[in-house]
Amino acid sequence: MDNPKPASFTRHRSPGRPTRKQAEARNNQLLDTALDLFLQQGFERTTIEAITAAVGMAKRTVYARYGDKETLFRTALQRAIDEWIVPIDRLREAESDDFEASLLAIGRILVANILSREGMRLMRITNAESIRMPEIGEHALRQGTGPTVAYLADMFQRRLPERFSNPVEAADVAYSYLQLVAGGPANIVAWGVSLTDEQVERQTRTNVRLFLHGVLH
CATH class of the missing domain: 1.10.10.60 (Homeodomain-like)
Structure with a gap:
């Protein structure tokens, strides 16, 4: 053995x-x-x-x-x-020669991102705790939205230079785009209303057209 x-x-x-x-x-x-x-x-x-x-x-x-x-x-x-923010390169890749199609493609990315579990959690907790800690709302806006606003402002100046010669105005309009296109569906969902994919797509298209009409006229 x-x-x-x-x-x-x-x-x-x-x-x-x-x-x-x-x-x-x-x-x-x-x-x-x-x-x-x-x-x-x-x-x-x-x-x-x-x-x-x-x-x-x-x-x-x-x-x-x-x-x-x-x-x-x-x-x-x-x-x-850090985990939630959309990489700017991904937004650039959505651009095409058609300005409206670019705004729609970028809008779809941003809407899907804010309506994700991570996006809605971040939005809800920031809104809830900003009353006690006001600085976190500003921080979340600056860190989470700032790079996207800067990219959109640059795109507006590149695509419509005769309309956006002033970088401050371009940034203001970029923020308005985010509020209208991405913020619209996000606020509805944050209030507890469910939206189907079809409703989200319809709102995104409508809001992009409204934004574009306001910018060009």
């Missing part, structure tokens, strides 16, 4: 430290869960204990990493903005 293997071969190894990728995924899960709870219960009623229980993480780990609940909230909000 063969001799038994030495104990060093049969002993179970203790699990090692998580890899950087695993730690990052775990932290992202924490931030995502925290933001969901902040939305469901509000900032004041959400506790670190509830967040750690939901994600299965020790409280001391969260306190060591973020210090307090407000820092955790702001970090989760910043990550949500």
Whole structure:
């Protein structure tokens, strides 16, 4: 009979430290869960204990990493903005020689983005908590909308140089485009009204035409 293997071969190894990728995924899960709870219960009623229980993480780990609940909230909000924002290159790729078709294609991207789970969560939680923390609304607008407004203003100046020689006016009109085309459906859904894909498409087309008519006349 063969001799038994030495104990060093049969002993179970203790699990090692998580890899950087695993730690990052775990932290992202924490931030995502925290933001969901902040939305469901509000900032004041959400506790670190509830967040750690939901994600299965020790409280001391969260306190060591973020210090307090407000820092955790702001970090989760910043990550949500970073994950949600549409890359400008994607908007540029939607441009074509037809200006109206470009506005419609870009509008579809922006509407789909704001109506996504992530977009509506960000909109709702920012609106709810801006009363207590006014600066987060400004921050979300500047970080989440600012690059898109800058891109649209540049496009208006490129496509309609005789109409938009003033960059400030171009930026104002870009913001109006966002409010009309993307903000319209988003506000309706935020109020709890469901829209079908057909209704969203019809509103997007109508709002783009209204915007274009106002710009060109």
